[in-house]
């Protein structure tokens with residue numbers, strides 16, 4: 285079966301510092317209808333990887349090497365117009381902060397309708413009916429179509445973003461920390477919604493998170509990134525239950541179990557001591573926050 289997404293040797297180098305790799309030789313695959321989670325600490329290159337897949341990295345700031353194939357088609361050689369046709373139509377995306385992604389002066393109905401008119405040419409009643417259907421699908425009463433983003437809660441705004449991103453029934457959804465800005469119960473609702481939509485639409489999901497609780501809930505495969513590199517890649521069972529790399533073990537050691545106690549995974553302190561101070565500080569931070 286042709287993978288939905290195949291990333292091979294993706295490398296991102298800042299033009300201002302060509303000797304430094306922000307993302308280094310990253311490779312992974314996403315199959316249709318499956319979820320691949322990319323995990324790692326802040327600054328490990330997760331978002332740059334997602335932006336590279338979307339063709340949204342600034343060519344002025346970064347140089348990208350490697351191959352990104354979506355449904356068998358190479359994306360890195362496509363021109364801007366061809367990439368625009370794929371984004372929003374075949375690849376949807378949602379980000380961490382729905383307020384900054386939504387336009388405050390347009391109604392949510394208008395914003396959900398935009399990809400439908402741009403990519404599918406829907407107009408008039410057909411468009412309004414589809415907007416109402418999408419609102420219903422994400423659990424917002426269709427009569428809220430005339431509301432503005434600031435009239436909605438954070439969770440509802442994220443639901444609107446989800447409605448926009450799935451409007452054209454994309455084959456793949458890229459979600460970059462979509463629940464981080466939400467409180468815990470709303471996080472769980474949004475995760476459930478995304479998981480349900482993924483199954484119903486047989487959509488592949490590339491899900492970026494630093495939260496292993498989320499990974500355990502939704503991932504089929506897991507890519508662990510550390511300082512721009514993939515240090516571990518495998519099935520969720522393999523990565524969570526039989527981690528190999530000291531960084532994955534250290535990350536997992538920070539996740540409290542159901543009783544709030546830390547799992548007794550050994551941390552490789554000799555390895556940790558060789559890492560920059562920020563790594564230990566980030567791990568310390570994860571330990572003090574419930575995942």
Ligand SMILES: Nc1ncnc2c1ncn2[C@@H]1O[C@H](COP(=O)(O)OP(=O)(O)OP(=O)(O)O)[C@@H](O)[C@H]1O
Nearest residue numbers: 298306324325326327328329330331332333345346
């Ligand atoms: N043009 C650039 N020049 C130099 N450094 C850059 C450039 N673009 C991004 N970076 C750096 O690359 C690193 C990786 O960033 P990225 O946003 O992918 O991290 P992340 O893993 O998604 O982190 P977070 O979880 O905080 O979002 C960061 O340290 C960022 O500051």
